[in-house]
Structure formats: C-alpha cells, structure tokens
Amino acid sequence: MPQNIQYRLGKSKAFKGFIIFLSVLCTLPLFLILIYILKEGFTKINWHFLVNLPKPVGETGGGIANALIGSLLIVFYAAIIAIPFGIMGGIYLSENKKSRLSYWCRLSVDVLQGTPSIVVGIVIYFWIVKPLGTFSALSGSIALAIMMLPIVVRSTEETLKLLPSTLKEAGLALGLPYHKVILRIILPCGFSGVLSGIILAVARIAGETAPLLFTAFGNPYFSTNILKPMQSLPLLIFNYATSPYDEWHDLAWGAALILLIWVLLLNIITKITTRRWKIQF
Amino acid sequence: MENTILKAIDFDAYFGENHVVKKINMEIPKNNVVAVMGPSGCGKTTFLRCINRMHELIEGATTKGKMMLNNEDVYGMHPIFVRHKIGMVFQRPNPFPNLSIYDNVIAGYKLNGMKIAKRDKDIIVEQSLQKAALWNEVKDSLHKKGTFLSGGQQQRLCIARAIAMEPEVLLLDEPTSALDPISTSNIEVLLHELKNNYTIIIVTHNMQQAGRVSDKTAFFYMGELIEYDITKNMFTNPQDKRTQNYITGRFS
Numbered sequence: 001m002p003q004n005i006q007y008r009l010g011k012s013k014a015f016k017g018f019i020i021f022l023s024v025l026c027t028l029p030l031f032l033i034l035i036y037i038l039k040e041g042f043t044k045i046n047w048h049f050l051v052n053l054p055k056p057v058g059e060t061g062g063g064i065a066n067a068l069i070g071s072l073l074i075v076f077y078a079a080i081i082a083i084p085f086g087i088m089g090g091i092y093l094s095e096n097k098k099s100r101l102s103y104w105c106r107l108s109v110d111v112l113q114g115t116p117s118i119v120v121g122i123v124i125y126f127w128i129v130k131p132l133g134t135f136s137a138l139s140g141s142i143a144l145a146i147m148m149l150p151i152v153v154r155s156t157e158e159t160l161k162l163l164p165s166t167l168k169e170a171g172l173a174l175g176l177p178y179h180k181v182i183l184r185i186i187l188p189c190g191f192s193g194v195l196s197g198i199i200l201a202v203a204r205i206a207g208e209t210a211p212l213l214f215t216a217f218g219n220p221y222f223s224t225n226i227l228k229p230m231q232s233l234p235l236l237i238f239n240y241a242t243s244p245y246d247e248w249h250d251l252a253w254g255a256a257l258i259l260l261i262w263v264l265l266l267n268i269i270t271k272i273t274t275r276r277w278k279i280q281f
Numbered sequence: 282m283e284n285t286i287l288k289a290i291d292f293d294a295y296f297g298e299n300h301v302v303k304k305i306n307m308e309i310p311k312n313n314v315v316a317v318m319g320p321s322g323c324g325k326t327t328f329l330r331c332i333n334r335m336h337e338l339i340e341g342a343t344t345k346g347k348m349m350l351n352n353e354d355v356y357g358m359h360p361i362f363v364r365h366k367i368g369m370v371f372q373r374p375n376p377f378p379n380l381s382i383y384d385n386v387i388a389g390y391k392l393n394g395m396k397i398a399k400r401d402k403d404i405i406v407e408q409s410l411q412k413a414a415l416w417n418e419v420k421d422s423l424h425k426k427g428t429f430l431s432g433g434q435q436q437r438l439c440i441a442r443a444i445a446m447e448p449e450v451l452l453l454d455e456p457t458s459a460l461d462p463i464s465t466s467n468i469e470v471l472l473h474e475l476k477n478n479y480t481i482i483i484v485t486h487n488m489q490q491a492g493r494v495s496d497k498t499a500f501f502y503m504g505e506l507i508e509y510d511i512t513k514n515m516f517t518n519p520q521d522k523r524t525q526n527y528i529t530g531r532f533s
Contacts, residue, residue, distance in 0.1 A: 098340075166375040170439070173335060173371075174389040174446065175364035184392050188379040279378045280428045 034260065041257030044250045053222055054236075057245050064255050066222045067236040071259075073224060074137050074216055074232050075206055078144035083198060086149050090156020090194070091182060097161075106157075113150035120146050121211035129215055137223075137230035140216030147208055148201045155197025159190040192277035196270040203266035207259055209234035233259045286311040286480050287332065287450055292346035294324070294331050296339065302328045303504040304346075309450075314472055314481045316495035316512065318488060320527065324504040325484045329452050332482065333367040334360045350450070365389075368443030368479075369452045373459045374435030376427035376442070383423040385438055386410060389446040405445055412478070413441035414471050433464025437471065444479065451475065453483040457490065469494050488528060492516055500524045 052063030089105060096102045120143050128139040163186060171181035187194070212218075217229040218239060224230075237255050240248035287309040294302035302324040309315050317325045330336040331344055334355060348355040355363050376385045386406045390397055397405075406423070410416040415437040419430070427438050436456055443451060453472075457465040472481055472494045485491050491498050492512060499509040500521075508515065508524045519525045 164375070166371055166373060167377070169335065169338070169371065170375040170377065171388075171392070172338065173333060173364055173369040174392075174442065175361045176389070176392050177361060180392045180394075185377055185379065189377075191379075280426070 037253070037257050037260055041253040041255075044254035045257060049251075049254055054220060054240075054251060055247070057247070060247055062247070062251065064233070064236060064251060064258070066219065067231040067233045067255060068258065069222070069224065070137065070216070070219070070230040071206065071232040071234075073226065074140045074144060074212070074230060075202060077138065077141035077226060078148055078205060079198070079202055081141060081145035082148040082152055082201070086152025086198075086201075087156050087187075087194060089149075089153040091160065091187070093153065093157040094160035095182070109150045109153045112146070113154070116210075117143075117147055117208050118210035118213075121214050124211065125214035132227075134227070135215060135217035135229040137216050137226040137228065140212045140230065140232070141226070143211035143215050144205045144208060147211060148205050151201035151204060152197055155200070156190075156194050159193030159197065160186060162193075163189055189279050192274045192279070195277070196274045199266050199270045199273070203263045203270075206262055206266075207234050209238050213238075233262075284311045285309065286351060287482075288347075288349040288352075289328075289332075290347040290349065292328075292331065292348060293344065294327050294336055295343045295345075296327075297341040301504050302331065305506050307499060307506060307509055309480060309482060310497070311480050312476055312478075313496040314476050314483060314494050316491035316498045317482065317484045317501060318486070318491045318498060318527075319501035321486070323501040325501045326454055328501065329454055329482060329484050332450070332452055333369055334363050335369065365446055366448055367450045367452060368446055368448035370436070370439050370443055370454065370456050372455045374432055374439055376430075376435050376438050378426065378428045380427065381424045382410075382419050382427045382430070382438060385427045386441050386445050388442060409441040409445040410438075412444055412475065413437045414467065414474070415441055431464070433460050433467060436460060436464065436468060440468075440471065440475075444475070449480065451479045451481045453481065455484055455486060458486060465490075488516075500527060502527070 048061060049063040050068065051065050052061070053066055054064065055062030089109070093102050093106055124139050124143040124146070128142060129135055132139070167189060168181055168186060171185045172178070176185075212232055212235050216232055216235065218235040219229045219231045221231075233255050237252045237259070240255070241252040243249070285308045289305045289307045292302065292305040292307075293300065305328060317329065319325045327336060332348060332355070336342050336344060337360075344356065350363070350366060355367075376382075377388060380388060383406055384391065386409050387402050390402070390405070407416060407420075410419060415434060418434060419438075422429075427435065430438060436459075440451075440456075457468050460468070469490065472483070475481060476496075483491075483494065495512045497510065498512040498515045500507045500515070500519075500523075502523050508519060508521045510520075515524070516528060519528055
C-alpha cells in the first residue's frame with residue numbers, strides 16, 4: 001500500500017522537523033540573553049571599569065574592581081572548603097554503593113542540592129554571622145560551599161562509578177594499600193570528570209546572590225579581609241540594578257556581562273578539560 | 282613434599298550462602314605450570330582468587346580451610362604481603378591507564394612507597410619487560426601510556442607488572458581469553474620461559490591451552506576438584522568419568 005507508506009514517512013518527517021524546531025527553541029533563550037546583555041553591557045566595559053571602584057552617586061564613571069576581586073575571593077574560598085569534602089564524599093559513595101551511610105549520604109546530598117539558596121543563606125546567618133557579630137566574606141564562602149558540595153559529590157561519584165572495577169583489582173592484586181589504589185589510580189583515572197564537576201560547580205555558585213545577602217553582605221569599598229563584609233558581582237548587580245540612578249544601572253549591566261562571560265568561559269574550559277584529560281582505556 | 286610451594290587443605294569458598302568451592306585439597310609443585318580447567322561456573326576462578334585473597338574483596342564472600350604458601354597460612358598473613366608474594370594477571374588486560382609503560386611496571390614499588398634508586402628502577406623495568414618478552418617492542422616508547430599498546434602487548438605489560446614484584450607464584454585468570462591467536466601463542470611461549478623463575482597457576486577454558494602449557498592439570502566441576510594429575514596422564518588416561526566426558530567434549 002504505497003499511500004500508507006507515504007503517509008507514515010510523512011509522519012516521520014514531521015516528527016523530525018518538530019524535534020529540530022524544539023531544540024532550536026532550547027538554544028534560543030541563552031542567545032537572546034547573551035545578545036541583550038552584550039548590547040547593554042558591552043559599551044560599559046573598559047579598563048577603568050575593571051580596575052576602579054564605584055563612584056558615589058552623581059559622578060560618572062567608576063568600576064567594579066571591588067566586586068570582581070570579592071567574587072573571585074569568595075568563590076575561591078568556597079571551592080577550597082567544598083572540594084575536599086565533596087571529593088571524599090564522592091569517593092565513599094562510589095565505593096560503598098549499598099551501605100546504610102551511603103544511602104543517607106546520597107539522600108541528604110540530593111536534598112541539599114534542591115535546597116533553596118536563600119535558606120542556606122539565612123541558616124549561615126544564624127550560625128556564623130550572628131555569633132561572630134559581623135557580616136563576613138568567610139560566611140559567604142561557607143554558604144556557597146554548601147551550595148557547591150552536592151554538585152562535587154555527585155559528579156565525583158558518577159565519574160568514579162564508571163571506571164571499570166578491574167582497575168581497582170589490578171591495584172589491589174599488586175599488593176597496594178587501599179588508599180593508594182584510590183588516590184593514585186582511581187582518582188587520577190577519573191580526573192577529567194571530577195575536575196569538570198568542580199568547574200561546573202564553581203560556575204554555578206559564581207552567580208548565586210541569595211546566600212550572600214545576609215553573609216558577605218556587600219561593601220562599597222575595596223576589601224580583601226575575609227572576616228569583613230565584601231562586595232561581589234551578584235550582590236553588586238542586585239543592589240545597583242534596584243537603585244534609582246542611571247550610573248549605577250550602567251555598572252550593573254557591565255557586571256552582569258562580566259558574570260556571564262565568567263560562566264561561559266568556565267563551561268568552555270570544562271569542555272576542553274574533559275577532552276584533553278580523558279583517560280583512554 | 283619438599284618442593285611443594287602452595288598447598289590447599291580442605292579449602293572452601295562461599296558467596297554468601299552459595300558454596301562455590303568445595304573441600305579442595307591440592308598441592309602445587311614449585312616451578313611448574315599448573316592449569317585449572319573446567320566448565321563455566323565450576324569455581325576455578327574463585328579458587329584462583331582465593332589464593333591471593335582477592336576473593337574476600339567481594340561483599341559476602343568468605344572462605345574456610347587453609348591455603349599454605351611455603352608452610353605458612355596465607356589467611357594468617359596480611360593480604361598486602363600475600364599479594365606481594367603471589368602476583369596476578371587478569372582476564373582482560375588492565376594496565377593503569379593514567380601511567381606510562383615504565384610507571385606501570387614499577388607501580389608495585391612506587392605506589393607501595395618503596396624508595397629505590399633510579400638506576401635500580403631502570404634495571405627492574407628492563408628485566409621485567411624482557412622476561413615478559415615485551416622489551417624489544419616498547420623500549421623506545423617506555424614513557425608513553427600503556428594503553429596505546431595492542432591487547433596482547435597490554436597483557437604482557439600486565440605480566441611484566443606482576444613479575445616486577447618478584448612474586449613466588451603467578452596466578453593467571455584466563456589470560457588469553459580476550460586475545461587473538463597470535464597474542465595467545467606469544468603468551469603461551471612466555472609461560473614456558475617464566476616457569477624457570479616462578480610457579481604458575483593458570484585458569485583456562487581452553488583444553489588445548491591446558492595441554493600445551495601445563496605440567497599438571499586440575500579439573501574442577503561444580504566446585505569440586507575432580508581430578509588432578511600430570512597433564513599428559515590427564516589427557517590420555519583420565520581416571521574419572523566426568524573428566525573423560527569433559528575432555529572428549531561431551532559437556533562444556
């Protein structure tokens with residue numbers, strides 16, 4: 001029955017067209033956002049913008065140096081806190097698939113991943129900011145570390161789980177102690193996956209605003225003291241974009257573009273590292 | 282017997298409730314190649330993995346009985362020592378993919394934290410690769426990753442890695458089942474050389490291979506050691522009906 005076949009082929013074609021159309025729709029939001037931010041932010045970015053501090057209201061110019069350095073520092077400390085815990089937790093989960101501890105660990109990590117960031121912020125406020133009596137970059141880093149932790153744990157776990165078990169057996173059969181097998185063989189073999197998980201997590205927390213509102217708080221001046229309030233890009237965007245001043249709006253647009261470029265770069269680096277350091281079996 | 286290196290006494294192995302290796306009594310003479318054959322699921326690989334205590338790494342796996350290495354019970358020693366003395370080569374070549382050929386061979390020393398001079402390392406690497414008949418093929422690419430080698434070469438690299446530790450016994454778990462015929466015959470020739478220095482126990486599916494490489498052969502069936510004899514006798518004059526059936530291909 002040729003017409004019937006024609007009809008079915010037509011249906012297949014329509015379906016194919018439909019998925020292509022939808023995947024184009026999926027890429028569209030990023031491009032629209034990118035174009036819009038580029039249009040608004042590009043003209044604001046120049047050398048002065050990157051190295052100067054914000055000017056008081058009424059003066060033109062000024063930059064976001066304090067927020068840029070602040071963001072780098074806060075995210076850096078968050079990563080330092082989260083990475084060791086995350087990798088160790090991931091190793092435990094990949095090694096112990098069925099133990100009671102791994103069940104609870106996996107569950108709590110998953111729930112943590114879904115916890116609203118504002119909740120993390122407010123909890124850290126009560127745990128750290130209040131007892132210490134001051135907003136601080138450190139408390140912001142801790143809040144971000146908590147946001148980062150589940151991503152690192154799960155990506156480490158998933159990466160290591162995919163490695164063949166014969167690898168571990170080869171090490172143990174050579175009489176290597178367990179910790180050497182894990183640290184010198186298993187972890188290096190999964191290095192690209194673990195690293196890309198970390199980079200993605202860093203990209204993810206770089207733009208988090210809510211956990212920093214009651215912790216790092218923001219600071220109009222330049223500060224590198226992690227025990228004092230510190231400015232960061234998302235906070236600067238939040239504060240300046242909601243202000244009534246055009247000069248501040250300009251700073252916010254520029255900062256938004258910088259933040260977007262940061263995330264974009266980290267994602268590209270992830271793609272490159274996974275390709276470069278992929279271990280061939 | 283004076284030249285017995287390894288002796289299993291009433292040895293049992295279990296996976297949970299599953300009794301997979303039953304009351305094995307077996308003596309392995311020094312500097313021999315002993316083949317262990319039998320149909321799938323007969324417990325031969327499990328038995329092999331009991332010898333260097335790899336069996337117990339699987340959850341729920343337990344053992345009973347004694348495994349004497351030079352009159353010392355393997356199950357009374359620390360597993361790490363046992364595995365220094367008893368090397369193992371697996372079914373699929375598994376060189377460490379993150380290490381170079383050189384580092385793969387020396388891994389047993391390096392990752393065990395044994396400090397040795399660069400010169401001694403070079404000697405160990407060269408000798409081990411030579412014994413594994415791989416030196417000539419890789420001597421110019423020692424610092425390349427081991428995974429660039431062919432399957433057969435990788436397997437010989439794994440043998441080199443195992444013998445670099447100077448073990449007394451070498452366990453081979455179907456070492457050629459993932460290899461092509463040429464690589465297989467390379468490894469079989471190699472086993473003949475190796476038995477001058479090591480005692481070799483090889484698990485194999487392949488009867489012809491058992492016949493070609495071994496001095497003595499053990500036949501396992503349903504977890505039991507049915508027959509264990511000089512290979513020639515075993516193939517020409519099997520005592521047990523089941524051995525005879527297996528050798529003549531009546532079941533596999």
